[in-house]
Amino acid sequence: MEKEIVDYDRFGTLLGERKEKIEGGFKMKTFNEESFLKNRPDWEKDLFREINNFLLNEIKKGVVVNYLETYTRYSYNNLMFVKIKATSEALKIYLKLRYQEIENPQKWVRDYAKISRQTWVEITIRETDILKEGAILIDNFYDLAKQAFNQLTKYPRLSKVSIKKPEILPEFVTPTLTKIGIEISTDGFCQLGIRIHKSQLTKILDKLIE
Numbered sequence: 001m002e003k004e005i006v007d008y009d010r011f012g013t014l015l016g017e018r019k020e021k022i023e024g025g026f027k028m029k030t031f032n033e034e035s036f037l038k039n040r041p042d043w044e045k046d047l048f049r050e051i052n053n054f055l056l057n058e059i060k061k062g063v064v065v066n067y068l069e070t071y072t073r074y075s076y077n078n079l080m081f082v083k084i085k086a087t088s089e090a091l092k093i094y095l096k097l098r099y100q101e102i103e104n105p106q107k108w109v110r111d112y113a114k115i116s117r118q119t120w121v122e123i124t125i126r127e128t129d130i131l132k133e134g135a136i137l138i139d140n141f142y143d144l145a146k147q148a149f150n151q152l153t154k155y156p157r158l159s160k161v162s163i164k165k166p167e168i169l170p171e172f173v174t175p176t177l178t179k180i181g182i183e184i185s186t187d188g189f190c191q192l193g194i195r196i197h198k199s200q201l202t203k204i205l206d207k208l209i210e
Contacts, residue, residue, distance in 0.1 A: 031067040036086060043127050044091055048084065051093070054142060055082060059149050081152045082145060093123040093141065095148040102147075106140055 033052070037045045055074045056063055066073050074082040085092040099111035099121050108129060112122040123144070129137055 029069075031069060033067065036067050036072055040086055040088070041127070043130060044086060047091055047125065047130065048086065050138070051084070051091075051141070055145060058142075059146065063149075076149065076153065077156075079152050079156055081148045090124050090126045093125070094120045095123065095144055096152050097121045097144060097148045101151075102144065106137075108137060109140075109144070 033049075037048060040048075052065065052072075056065060060076065063074055063076050066075070071083050071085045073080050074084075081096045083094045085094075094112060094116075096119055098119055099105065099109075099113065102109065102121065105121075108123055108125065110122050110124075112120040121144070123141060125137060125141075
């Protein structure tokens with residue numbers, strides 16, 4: 001007896017209908033400059049377009065922009081070196097840079113590595129910043145963007161480097177408290193006994209081996 005083939009998925013929907021919906025009924029949401037700047041103030045739109053033009057035309061030929069739902073990313077050879085987020089109050093720019101390598105970082109630049117667990121610095125630009133010191137701020141961003149691009153093309157692995165989380169010991173562990181017992185035998189040899197928490201064992205062994 002032939003086995004009946006049921007053309008339904010596990011939700012009881014005809015597979016043919018489902019295919020038609022996927023092909024004709026559902027459209028993938030696309031994002032572009034217009035959607036990214038929707039409902040943003042004029043000063044922010046102007047600033048973004050100026051920055052966007054610089055990154056695409058002044059850094060190096062081949063830089064690509066991708067508009068996503070929550071941010072816009074800029075990459076070269078599939079390596080992202082800048083991403084931009086827009087809010088109602090500020091334009092936030094993230095650069096693939098180590099904060100400690102920036103010479104005389106300005107007040108609008110902060111180390112973002114501890115938050116993102118990756119190598120990033122954040123630049124926050126508000127309308128008041130543009131009004132007070134717009135030219136200085138923009139020039140500073142251009143310099144840092146070039147620095148981020150040069151660093152990433154020189155060290156491609158930087159784009160995937162994660163910042164290691166600091167080791168957190170249990171509250172009941174005090175690394176400085178270690179119990180040591182020494183027994184001296186008549187033959188001149190000493191027997192050393194150490195009682196430590198297991199979380200500290202590797203460190204102690206490494207030091208003994210050294």
